Amino acid sequence: MSHPIAAEAGRDPLDEVALGGLLAGAVAGGDGPIRLVGTHLHDLTAQLVVDGLTVEAVVPRRRWARALRRALRRAGQRSALTPVVGDIAIDLPYPDGGAGVLVCRLDPQTFPFPRHTVRELGRAVIPGGLVVLLTGGRAPWPAG
Numbered sequence: 001m002s003h004p005i006a007a008e009a010g011r012d013p014l015d016e017v018a019l020g021g022l023l024a025g026a027v028a029g030g031d032g033p034i035r036l037v038g039t040h041l042h043d044l045t046a047q048l049v050v051d052g053l054t055v056e057a058v059v060p061r062r063r064w065a066r067a068l069r070r071a072l073r074r075a076g077q078r079s080a081l082t083p084v085v086g087d088i089a090i091d092l093p094y095p096d097g098g099a100g101v102l103v104c105r106l107d108p109q110t111f112p113f114p115r116h117t118v119r120e121l122g123r124a125v126i127p128g129g130l131v132v133l134l135t136g137g138r139a140p141w142p143a144g
C-alpha cells in the first residue's frame with residue numbers, strides 16, 4: 001500500500017501497530033475508553049481489545065456490528081464489546097467533551113458531510129484529547 005503524503009513528509013506511514021501504540025499511550029492517562037466511530041474498524045477494534053484496552057464502538061448499521069462481533073470472536077474476545085448501532089451521519093452520540101480518544105474512519109457513504117463530522121468530533125472530545133481520522137479506501141466525496 002502506498003502512502004504518498006507520509007513519504008513526501010519523510011515519515012513512515014502510520015500502520016496498525018503504530019496506531020495501536022499511539023492509542024494505548026493516549027488512554028494511559030485515564031481519559032476513559034477509546035471510542036470508535038464509523039465503519040471498517042473491526043480489525044483495529046479486535047487488536048485494541050486483545051491488547052487489553054477498553055473500547056466502545058458506534059456503527060451506522062447492524063451489519064457493521066456483526067463484523068465487529070465476528071472479528072472479536074476470531075481474536076478470542078467473544079464478549080469484550082457490544083457495539084452500539086445508531087444514526088451517526090449527522091450528530092455523534094456523545095456529550096460535549098465526553099470522550100478522551102476518538103477514532104473515526106471518514107467514509108462518504110457513512111458521513112456525507114465531512115466538515116460537520118469533523119466539527120462533531122471536536123465537540124465530543126475533551127480539551128487536550130486525541131482525535132484520529134482515518135480515510136476510507138472508497139471513492140472520495142463529490143466535488144462541491
